Amino acid sequence: MNPETIMAARAVYQKIAGNIGKVIQGQSGATRKLLAALASGGHVLLEDFPGTGKTTLAKALARSIDASFKRIQFTPDLLPSDILGVAIFNQRDQAFHFHEGPIFTNILLADEINRASPRTQSALLEAMGESQVSIDGEHRTLSELFFVIATENPVEFRGTYPLPEAQMDRFAMRFMLGYVSPEEEVSILAAQQSQHPLEALTACVTLTEVLQLKQVVQAMRISDELKRYVVDLVGATRKAAGVQLGASPRASLALMKAAQALALFDGREFVTPEQIQELAIPVIAHRLVMEPQARFAGVTARGVVEGILKSTKVPA
Amino acid sequence: MKTPPLLMAAVLLFWGWQSDMLLAGLGLGLLLESxxxxxxxxxxxDAEIVRVWNFCSLLGLAAAIYAFTSNEGPADFGKMFEHPDLQTSQLAGNASTAAAIGLVRWLPLVFYFFMLTQAFxxxxxxPLDALSPFLRYRRKWHLQTNRPPPRVIILQAAxxxxxxxxxxxSAHAATDLTFFWGTGALLAWAxxxxxxxxxxxxxxxxTLGVVLGSALxxxxxxxELNRLTNFADNYNAQWLAKFMRHNTDPEQSRTSIGRIGEQQxxxxxxxxxxxxxxxxxPTHLREATYRVYHAPVWYTSGTPNDFTSVPETPxxxxxxxxxxxxxxxxxVTISCYLNAINPKDGNPLGVLPLPGDCDHLENLNAYDLKNNSxxxxxxxxxxxxTFHAGFGAGSSCDAPPATNNAPDTSDDLVVPDKEKPALDAFLAQLPLAGLSDRAKGQAIDHYFGTHFEYSIWQEPPKASARPGSTNETAVGNFLLHxxxxxxxxxxxxxVLLLRELGIPARYAVGYYVHETAGSHYVVRERDAHAWCLVWDAPTRHWVTLDTTPGSWVDTERKRMSxxxxxxxxxxxxGYQFAKFRWGQSHIRPYLLALLVPALGYFLYQIIAYRRRHQPAAAANRAAPVxxxxxxxxxxxLEAALAQxxxxxxxxxxxxxxxxxxxADPAVAGFQEPLQRLVRLHYRLRFDPSGLTGVEREALRREARVCLNQLRNVQ
Structure with a gap:
């Protein structure tokens, strides 16, 4: 791959990141991870308290790309057909016509995903895993760029259903935004004094450019030793104390791909251990099912992955 | 530690005080609370916890061995295996008790290191897994076979x-109440x-007060109760009266004759x-024999307590x-409890149920054995x-009936005067004339079997129905009415009828053996029985003559719940426990035999664990090459910086x-060259395309330069 293509792809990343930075302040780390997921073809689950900017971040990304964007507000009475679409009988021509649901889009914001019942949440399984949906026995392929950003409140909140493990595993990453520093919060207040900067945001890259970015990311080089490191990290979760269900090979795959994206963002042509370490927690932690006993003892999935990162010998 | 502050120090101090190691307890407690x-x-x-636990277990093992050897354990056990008899097994038991008490006293020391590492x-x-290799292997096996691993159980040591x-x-020697109050206070605190x-x-x-009060x-x-019973035992002049199952007293037997109502x-x-x-x-196991009848009591003879010691040979x-x-x-093997206590030395005491013609006893772990005439x-x-009784000799150790000159001649022929009329009236009904002594007994037995019935219910005598018979005895009433x-x-x-006929006879009590339970027989309290011993002059033996109708066994059985x-x-x-408690089973040697392979396995586990894991670790190190x-x-460079x-x-x-x-000021100047070197190094290591020859040379050169400069910086 010639350096110009790589430079162009990196420029696409920088443009989107800069555009989002106009709206979301003090969240460059979150933006970086979000774009890494987008560029590596994974989906993202944002978990945080209400009002920390999850939806704004998702909308800023959607507006930055000249692509179709749809949003589903998840509620307890939402049905799978509300997401996938439904075939309706037309009396005039005596035939069923399929009405596409919001899932037929490029960027899908699944807002407060854990407020819907697991049944509805599961409607996303096939779409996220295989980029296709089966409705009435018919396979319909989704568009080439299909990126789901889901937001959720912490599971202990009222009126929430925990996501099924299989659904959790479909998300490449889960991370928190966290509260910003007081100075940044003051500048958020200043920015939104007259109008929301989101409304002024315009698309800065085209769909084609994003697809090219994805292709470049796939071509980033990664050595066998680091692939082994990825597998060691993921494999260690299956043997860790207090973990009932360790991470799947899908986690290894997602970690490698996301690390490739980060390598591109960092201006490298190959993956280094730092990129893998940076992404290990957001990619692995949410897939672990902890034992109740360990959970009561205060052991968290995040803590387990941190421990594994510390104890596993990093290639250097 | 989740315990309240200073509680652990207090309990260690208390332990030190009770075990005469006050300073040690104080020091250990303060160290823990620090x-x-x-x-x-x-x-x-987890691996380090396992190692600490293994160390403490080994320490415990060593302490156990030391306690055992310092209490003459090996010598005593050796003696027991060489000459297994009562004295040596008692000594071996004492040795193991002393060893166990010593070990328990040291346990806080043994596990102190584990507790200390937990505190710090x-x-x-x-995790519970740390305590047992079996649990760890189970977890590993679950992982290897892709089963869901068992739950991790997290424990606190405090x-x-x-x-x-x-x-x-508690394993202290003090007899005062300090342990009681100390424990109470510490538990209340906890x-x-x-x-x-x-x-x-x-x-x-x-609630605490009630618990402590009732414990006190x-x-x-x-x-107090113990003292009271001791007093009662000593007060009772007839020290033999207490020590029988259902009051079998070798001196006298109070019968239920003349008592009315149901006998239970x-x-x-x-x-x-x-x-x-x-x-x-044998169907009849005799406990005691009596000669003199004073309604309703049978007595041994006029001269009580003629017991003489039986020698144990060898x-x-x-x-x-x-x-x-x-x-x-x-x-025949017989197991019986000794229910009474000898007030002189506190040892259990009792009469043995034996076959009538018993000649010797084997495997009897008695301290002392006596028999009477x-x-x-x-x-x-x-x-x-539990012992073997040899029988079937045809003769018994009972003294023969009075020979002509002996002073107690009359005892086996005496019939109380007031019984005589009824006996004579009854004998008149039997055709006994001309029969031999043996045949006379059989005739009486036959007559009872055909004309009498067994009953545990005694009606009151109908005095009004037979005027003039108010002097009739209970036996007379039984025989005639x-x-x-x-x-x-x-x-x-x-017994009385035979004596009236001039045949020497004695009254015997014991048990009737008839109920099987698997390969052995069980004898219940209701199988207690009484029968007659009759002197067979031709063979010069006492012969058992049981004249109770055979239906009595069924009658008794029907009452079973x-x-x-x-x-x-x-x-x-209870019997199995008693066997263990009184050293009549072979569990102790088995325990020892079990201990040896267990210790062997433990040692193997420690050694093999090291051996198995060293090659694996070596393989891990070798892989990155x-x-x-x-x-x-x-x-x-990295090594130089590490130094x-x-x-x-x-x-x-x-x-x-x-x-x-x-961030270290001495090395701060190297930031830029080091970062450049890392970039090159990373390309060499992680870029599948690798470095060009020039770049590789540059890495080598710059690294050397940097290394030299670094060595000059102090």
Whole structure:
């Protein structure tokens, strides 16, 4: 791959990141991870308290790309057909016509995903895993760029259903935004004094450019030793104390791909251990099912992955 | 530690005080509590916890061996295996008890290291798996076979260690109440910190008071009761009166003759009898024999307590000879409890139920054995005796009836005067003229069998129906009117009738053996029986003559409850426990035999664990050699920096490490060249395209330069 293509792809990343930075302040780390997921073809689950900017971040990304964007507000009475679409009988021509649901889009914001019942949440399984949906026995392929950003409140909140493990595993990453520093919060207040900067945001890259970015990311080089490191990290979760269900090979795959994206963002042509370490927690932690006993003892999935990162010998 | 402050120090101090190691207890306690003020903590991995636990277990093992050897254990056990007899097994038992007490006292020391590492470890708890290799193997096996691994159980060491210290403090020699009050106070302290929130302080305190009070009353009360029974035992001049199952007294037997109403006996199992080598078991096991009848009591004779010691030949062999020069044909195993206590030395005491013609006893672990002139055998020994009785000799050790000149001639022929009219009236009904002595007995037996019936119910005599017969005795009433009675009536009547006919006879009590349970027989309290011993002049032997109609066994059996099976089960468990308690089973040697392979396995586990894991660790280290770029000169730089006290942790990446390193002012100037070198090094290591020859040379050169400069910086 010639350096110009790589430079162009990196420029696409920088443009989107800069555009989002106009709206979301003090969240460059979150933006970086979000774009890494987008560029590596994974989906993202944002978990945080209400009002920390999850939806704004998702909308800023959607507006930055000249692509179709749809949003589903998840509620307890939402049905799978509300997401996938439904075939309706037309009396005039005596035939069923399929009405596409919001899932037929490029960027899908699944807002407060854990407020819907697991049944509805599961409607996303096939779409996220295989980029296709089966409705009435018919396979319909989704568009080439299909990126789901889901937001959720912490599971202990009222009126929430925990996501099924299989659904959790479909998300490449889960991370928190966290509260910003007081100075940044003051500048958020200043920015939104007259109008929301989101409304002024315009698309800065085209769909084609994003697809090219994805292709470049796939071509980033990664050595066998680091692939082994990825597998060691993921494999260690299956043997860790207090973990009932360790991470799947899908986690290894997602970690490698996301690390490739980060390598591109960092201006490298190959993956280094730092990129893998940076992404290990957001990619692995949410897939672990902890034992109740360990959970009561205060052991968290995040803590387990941190421990594994510390104890596993990093290639250097 | 989740225990209240200073509680662990207090319990260790208490343990030290009770074990005469006051200073040690104080020091250990303060060291443990210092964890509350010292913030430093160790990061303990599971593997390290396992190692500490293994160390403590080995320490415990060593302590056990030391306690055992220092209490003459090996010598005593060796003696027991060489000459297994009562004295040596007692000594061996004492040695193991002393060793166990010593070990319990040291347990807080043994596990102190584990507790200390727990107190100073960052996590403060440990997984249950750490304590047992079996649990760890189970987890590993689950992982290897892709099963869901078992739950991780997390434990805290502090509370178990607290209880351990209290237990250890209990192994003290003091007889005063300091242990009681100390334990009470410490437990109250511990419980107070854990009290449930739903109870008021008053309820909690009064509950504690009730518990402590009842414990105190129980402890003191037991002592008082013990003193009272001792007093009663000593006060009772007739010291033999207390020590029988259902009051079998070798001196006298109070019968129920003349008593009205139903006679009740329980179904409790009192004896277990098993044949040896398939021989038949004797039907009658005699406990005592009596000669003199004063209604309603049978007495031994005019001269009480004529017991003489039976020699054990040879000494400590468990072989006791009752009748020299006679060899019995058959053996039977008998297990019986000794229910009474000899007030002189506190040892259990009781009469042995034996076959009538018993000649010797084998494997009898009695301390002392006595018998009297009428064949009653009195044993002093452990609470349970299991022995072989040799019988079938045809003769018994009972003294023969009066010869012409002996002073007690009359005893076996005496008939109380007031019984005589009824006996004569009854004998008049029997056609006995011209019969031999033996035939006369059989005729009486036959007559009873056909004309009388067994009954445990005694009606009151109908005095009004027969005026003028108010002087009639109970036996007379039985013979002439009711024709119903239990074994004591039949036996007494038979003895008196035979004596009236001029045939010497004695009254015997014991058990009738008939109920099988598997390969052995059980004898219940209601199988207690009475019969007659009649002198067979031609053979010069006492012969058992049981004239009670055979239906008595069925009558008694009908009264058995359906729940008897359950009671028998408990009785069996009690019997097994008694066997263990009184050293009549072979569990102790088995325990020792089990201990040896267990210790062997433990040792193997420790050694094999090391051996198995060393190659694996070596393989892990060897693996990275295959990766490209391991010859990078950057590693020399890293080693040089590590020597300066800036080592890289295993999970730390190079950039993160460099950030740490360059924060050091001495090395801060190297930030830029180091970062350049890392970039080159990373390309060499992780870029599948690798470095060009020029770049590789540049890495080598720059690294050398940097290394030299670094060495010049102090």
């Amino acid at each position: 964890a509350r003020v010292i913030p430093a903590r160790w990061e303990m991995t 470890s960052a996590r403060g708890d440990f 509370w178990p260690y607290f209880m351990l210290c209290l237990c250890a403090a 419980l107070w910190s854990q009290r449930p929130p739903g109870f008021t302080r008053r309820v909690w305190l009064s 009353v129980g402890q003191r009360g037991l002592g 006996m329980s179904s409790q199992i009192v004896l277990r009898v098993a044949p040896v080598n398939g021989t038949a078991v 000494v400590n062999s468990g072989h006791w000879v009752l009748q020299p020069k006679v060899a019995g044909r058959a053996l 009428v064949g009653t055998v009195l044993a002093e020994g452990p609470g349970l005796l 009711t024709h119903k009675g239990h074994c004591e009536f039949f036996a007494t009547a038979t 359906h729940w008897q099976v359950i009671a028998d089960g408990f009785s069996w468990m 295959n990766w490209p770029g391991r010859d990078s000169e950057f590693y020399e 300066r006290g800036l080592p890289r942790r295993p999970g730390e990446s190079l950039t993160a490490w460099l950030d740490q390193v360059t």
